[in-house]
Amino acid sequence: MGDWVAIRLRTVSLGAVPDPADGADIHAVLPRQTCFSRRAAGDRDDEQILAANVDTVFLVTGLDQNYRPRRIERYLAVARASGAEAVVLLNKSDLHADPAGAVAEISALARGTPVVALSAALGDGLDALAPWLSPGRTVALLGSSGVGKSTLINRLLGTARLETAALSTAVNKGRHTTTHRELIPLGSGALVIDTPGLRELQLWGVDEAAVDETFGDVAALVACCRFHDCTHRAEPGCAVRTALEDGTLDEGRWQSYAKLQREQAYAARRADPNLARAERDRWKKILHGHKVRQRLERGFE
Ligand SMILES: Nc1nc2c(ncn2[C@@H]2O[C@H](COP(=O)(O)OP(=O)(O)OP(=O)(O)O)[C@@H](O)[C@H]2O)c(=O)[nH]1
Ligand SMILES: [Mg+2]
Ligand SMILES: [Zn+2]
Known part of the structure; x- marks a missing residue:
């Protein structure tokens, strides 16, 4: 997703001007500049690349009942580790009494990362996104289900191209409407990547420097x-x-900070076979001791 490729246009007859309509062959996949990844949801131990060659990550949150500044802080640490530039989008500004106050609150946590309040539903505040949507630039939208990622892309396109859905009334959560990633060219010449709402964003390979930058x-x-x-x-x-x-x-x-440190230690353990083995041995000893004790206890019955 989002890889840049070099293509060679097919020519039908010798000497003819190549016409994209004749098709093209992928010549090479260019090296990735940035890579935004998360641990795949569930127990599988592989890194899932969310989007490659992303210039900017829009970390989207809704200024509704699901607004959680701490979650934004965690997303920021992951975004920094990816090498992509991050921008925090506080969507649904129409539902918040004081969007400017929320921008100030998140700016204080974000330490220099731009924070933009907007309403995808009303089309308010979208002009502020122009610097990241210039020709040839790629932006990935990330955030929980229901924050309005697809609604925002539709608004930028000016058409209801992507499916969107109201939050479930019972729990006020998104319905995981978008189910696959999609790369969409905008009229401005920028590319945007819509992604399914993150269910489980576990930190993977976040380096300590990135955490320290967020929590300096x-x-x-x-x-x-x-x-x-x-x-x-x-x-x-x-x-x-x-x-x-x-x-x-x-x-x-x-x-x-403490939670991030714990997750990082966990990720490091998974990545490092020696650490993983040491941890397994430690558990084996504990379990073995437990079994011996059980046997002893049974023996005394
Ligand atoms: N009030 C208000 N509602 C919005 C705004 N933006 C989106 N919504 C609503 O939020 C709901 C979810 O929007 P989606 O665009 O489907 O959310 P999503 O982030 O793409 O969700 P997933 O595809 O499930 O990850 C829809 O009912 C939208 O109409 C906004 O700026 N204000
Ligand atoms: Mg969506
Ligand atoms: Zn201390």
Whole structure:
């Protein structure tokens, strides 16, 4: 999806001017510049490439009841790791009392990443997207089901080309209307990629630098703990605990950072056979001990 290819137009007769209508042969698939991936949903251990050669990722959220700033923060860390430039789109601005306030809130988390509020339904605020939609540029839209990715592309196209659906009334969640990725050329000459709503975005191969960039302040605190292997629970000289206690560090922000760290450790373990083996051995020992104990207990009955 989104790979650029070099093609050779077929010529019907020698010396004739090639006509795209005669077809073309794919000559080469050009190397990928960026790659946006996630762990495939479920238990399979392979990386799923969401979109290759994406210049910009639009991380779309709805300013409705499903608005979750923490989720945007996590998506941002993944986007940074992909090498693509990210823009946060706060869609459904028509449903929010204070869209400018939401932009300010997310900008504070996003540290320099542009944040745009818009309404795909009303067509408000779309002009602000022009810098990323110039000819030859590719944009991938990512976000949960129901945030309005397909609605936005339809609005940019000016036609209801893509299927969209209202949220389920019971739980107010999207219905996973888009089921496959699709590359769509816009009139501006840009290409947009519609994607199915993310069900399960697990971090895969996110490097520590990307996490530290998003959580620079937290990483700086961690570096200030007296012990380099501080668990930030009860150690003396823990800069994190001190900051949490005096309110310099927000508890929610700390929890997001800790969660990201755990997922990263998990991804690293999966990627590194030695770490994976060490982890398996550790579990084997635990389980073996358990079995021995069970046997002993049974023996005493
Ligand atoms: N009020 C309001 N509703 C919107 C807006 N944009 C989209 N919607 C509605 O949100 C619902 C979901 O929109 P879709 O475009 O299908 O969402 P999606 O992100 O493509 O969802 P999936 O394909 O399931 O991933 C539809 O009922 C849209 O009409 C908006 O700006 N304001
Ligand atoms: Mg869709
Ligand atoms: Zn600490």
